[in-house]
Structures are given as structure tokens and as C-alpha cells.
Amino acid sequence: MMKVGIIGSTGYAGGELARLLLQREDTEIIWYGSKSYVGQKYASIYQNMFQFVEAECKEDNIEELAEQADVIFMATPQGLCASLVNENILSKVKIIDLSADFRIKDVGVYEQWYKIKHASPQFIEEAVYGLPEINREAVKKARLIANPGCYPTCSFLSIYPLAKEGLIDMNTIIIDAKSGTSGAGRGAKVDNLYCEVNENMKAYAVGSHRHTPEIEEQLSKAAGKAAAISFTPHLVPMNRGILVTAYASLTKTVSYEEVKAVYDKYYSKEYFVRVLDKDMVPQTRFVEGSNFADVNFKIDPRTNRIIMMGAIDNVVKGAAGQAIQNMNLMFGLPENTGLKQIPMFP
Template identity: 65%
Template sequence: MIRVGIIGATGYAGAEIARLILGHPEAEVVWYGSKSYIGQDFSDIYGNFFKIIDEKCLDDNIEELTNEVDVVFTATPQGLCASLINEDILNKVKVIDLSADFRLKDVSVYEEWYKIEHKAPTYIEEAVYGLCEINRDKVKGARLVANPGCYTTCSILTAYPLIKEGLIDPDTLIVDALSGVTGAGRGAKVANLYCEVNESCKPYGVANHRHTPEIEEQLGYAAGRPMVINFTPHLVPMNRGILATEYARLVKKDGKLPTKEDIRAAYEKYYKKELFIRILKDGVYPETRFVQGSNFVDIGFKIDERTGRVIMMGAIDNLVKGAAGQAVQNMNIMFGLEESMGLRLVPKCP
């Protein structure tokens, strides 16, 4: 059995990792780290685990706790993992970090967008960006994996094949994305109170959301050059889910614009064998309710012949494929297990 430790176990993503590992046949959680609830029963914080998990929350003393496990998930705010990581830890365990500490390869970009000093820049180059469907081979041998963000997972996977195949102009890409409230984390914030969120929809982080450089960097690798995009996130009154709607100008080849058959062929080329990516039928578009509670990414598209653009749409559960599910998927790859182990979850609907 793979012995698992979770730092930040009482956040939404940490608790979702705990839920997924409970159903994993080859892994078990050895300890639940939570600085906010030291000594309290984990099931007192999340009643859905009552009589399922009997463990108490421990401090996040990673130096001691890593002696008991094979892999540590750090589901923590930005900056914490970087402040804890060192060579001794990485020689003992594999680390899958759900924060942004090791996602960006340019430390100056990280510090500019996250407004904090990076505490472990020497590990940035080594860290593997854990977008499984694209970086699977790199993840296999990694000690440190940077688990992608939820907006970025959906936004990148939705556009990646068309950029990689040169079917769209990367400089024209616009991403509008909607997220459920759990994407903001479990901390108490006035903006996320029920009365502030219910019966409303609002944009936020306009032109300066922290996931922007992450999307640009990863899609830039696909384009073969740096990219600059417009990314606008929106908060909607639902618990889970992300829906990304993306627009880009089609690029002519041999004097002709790509057809819907060309677009579908590009998606099939990269995703046909991917269990967790579902390319929808013509005229069918993603809905968050059809991926809720699952590790699936649903992708649809529509060519707008009038404007010469393609509209790409993707949906994920932000806590599963956008966080915990992808983290477990990365763990499976790192330990040579079947990638889907513990993740064959049927979406919950209604």
C-alpha cells in the first residue's frame, strides 16, 4: 500500500483527497495534517466522514511526518510548500503540491503575480507540471509535482490540441470561465458569504487573475512561442464546477479555414485514448452537472463561420480533476499504478 500524508487536509481540496484515497485499492492515508484543527477529530470538521475516518488532525511538522509515508499532498495556500521543501524531504517522499509554488518556471513571474517571495527557487526547474494528459512521461520519474490549478486545467486542455496543430491563432485566444464557490477555498471571506454569492454572478480578477500566466506558459509550450491571452474568471452560485468558454480566430491552411471535421480530428488525435477526456458529439456542449464529482473533462466546440472563429467549451469538477482527482492521478503515474485507479467515478446527476 502507498502510505499517504495530507497537509491541509481540512481544506476543500485536502478533504477531497481524503475521500478519493478511501476508495483507492492501493493507497491509504496515514495522517491528516491541519494547523487550524490540531488534535480535533477529522470527522468533526467533515461530518460525512463520521464512522469512516477516526483519525485526529496533526500539526504540519513535515520533517517528522514524512518518515511515516511515501507521498505527501500539500493542499495549502501559496508559499507554504516552498517554505517546507528541502532535499532531505524529497529524498524520503514524493511531493504533490496543489498550490502554485512550483507551477511557473520563472520565479520573477511567480513573485509578481502572487506578491510573495519564493522560498525554494532551486526546485522550480525540477518540479514537473502535473497536467497528466500532456506531461505523463515527465510525471513518471518526478519527485516533486506541481498540480495544476482548476481554471488552468480546464482552460489548457480545452484549447491545447487546436493550438498544438496550428488551427487557431494563439494571439487571439480569449478565455471566459465560470467557477463554483469552492474554488475560492474554505477560508471565511465576506465576498463568498451566501448572501453575497446567491442569485448573482460576478467577474473578478479581471485582467490580473493569478492563473493567467500559468495558462499562458503551458499553452505557449504548445504554440512553440510565448503567448498573451485575455482571461476573465467569474464566480457563480454553485458549490462545484468550472465551465470555460474560449474563443480564437481560425487559421487558414491552403487558403481554407479548418472545418469541424478538422477540429474534431485534432481533438481525437490528442485525446482519443484519454479515459478522462470526453469529446462531446456535434451540437452537444459541456455542462458542469455532467462532470460533478468525477475526474472527467468534457469538451465541445462550435465553428462560427460568420466570424471565422471557433468557440471551445470545457467543463470539469474543480475539486476533482481541477485539484484532488488530478493529484491522485499524478500519484498513480508516479508509483507506476493504473492511472485511473481510485478515479473511475461516475458523475453525480442531479
């Protein structure tokens, strides 16, 4: 029985962690951490947990939690995990951080894009970027996981095979991404009010979204050369989901069969990445509530470009589900343990 603590349990990612972990027979959530709701019953904040969780929310005491838990999920804003983690804690418990604190290897880039000083840069190099499809073996041996962002997960999985095989010009990548409003978090913001979001769609953080350097760093690593991307996210009036449509110039003429073989080379044995049949396009409604990523592509010979498409549930594969996928690997369990939920429809 794994003992699990969730710091930041009352955010959307934290709530999804609880929902998924409570369905398992091999885990026990011993700590529902929440800075805003200390002393309140967890089920009073998330009523879907009524009669499933009797516990009250506790403060973010990571030192005490490290003495009790086997793994701690940090579903917290940027900066908090880095300010709390230390060698003593990492010697006692495994940490899976859902924030960006350890995703970017260049501390200067992190501080430039996130506008905060990194509190524990000594752990950046050790932290494993927790995209299991790419870093599976490193994840198994890690004690600190940097769980990828939602946009980077969907973008990277859509583009990775072609970047790895050198079939696209890494300086021509344009990523058009759309997310449901849960991606903005549970905090009260005027821009996320019903009347602001309903019947509306907008681009935001144009040319400045903080996931840009994370995507560039991972794609550069895959390609073995520097990548410069244009990334524009959009907010759409739905609860969950990310849809990515990415464009890049081809480095040579290729057929559908050749490109399909490349995707199959990397993903045919991956449980959670589904390469769709020809002429099928990824749709958010067909991954909702699941840890699956649907990907596909379309060659445009007229412009010598390829369109790469992907869809995930931003709260599951883009956050909580991927974090649990990493936990499974860290503890020697089958990767899909507790994550076999078929996407919900309708």
C-alpha cells in the same frame, strides 16, 4: 499499501483527497494535517467522515511525515510548500503540491503575480507540471509534482489540440471562465457568504487573476510560440464546477470534421478527456464528482473564430482527482485507479 499524508486536509481540496483515497484498498492515510484544527477529530470537521476516520488532525510537521509516508499531498496556500520542501525531504518522499509554488517556471513571474518571494526556487526547474494528458512520462519519473490550477486545467484541455496544431492565432485567445464557490477555498470571506453569492454572478480579478501566467506559459509551450491571453473568471452560485468558453481566431479555414480529427488525435485514448458529439456542449452538472473533463468546439465562419468549450469539477479534475491521477503514475499504477467514479446526476 501506500502510506499517504495530507497537509491541508481540512480545506476543500484536502477533504476531497481524503474522500477519494479512503475508497481505495491500496492506500492508507496516516496523517491529516491542519494548521487550524490540531488535536481535533477529523470527522468533527467533515462529518461525512464519521465512522470512516477516527484520527485527529496533526500539525504541519513535514520532516516527521517524510519519515513515515510514501507520498505527501500539499493542499495548502501559496508559499507554504516552497517554504517547507528541501533536498532531505525529497530524498525520502514524493511531493504533490496543489498550490502554485512550482507551476510557473519563471520565478520572477511567480513573484510578480503572487506577491510573495519564492522560498525554494532551486526546485522549480525539477518540478513537473502535473497535467498527465500532456506530461505523462515526466510525471512517472518525478519526485515533485506541481499540480495544475483548476482554471488552467479546464482552459488548457479545451484549447490545447488547436494550439498544438497551429490552427489558432495565439494572440487572439479570450477565455471566459465560471467557477463554483468552492474554488475560492473554505476560509471565511464576506464575499462568499450565502447572501452575497446566492442569486448573483460576477466577474472578479478582471485582468489580474493569478492563473493567467500559468495558462499563458503552458499554451505557449504547446504552440511553440508566445501566447497572450485575456482571461476573465466569474463566480457563480453553485458548489462545484468550472465552465470555460474560449475564443480565438483561426489561422485557416477548417471544417468540423478537420477540427474534430485534431481533438481526437490528442484525446481519443485519454480516459479522462471526453470529446463530446457534435452540437453537445459541456455542462458542469455532467462532470460533477468525477475526474472527467468534457470538451467540445464550434466554428464560427462569420467571424473566422472558433469557440472552444470545457467543463470539469474544480475540486476533482481541478485539484484532488488530478493529484491522485499523478500519484498513480508516480507509483506505476493504472492512471484511473480509484478515479472511475461516474459523474453524479442530478
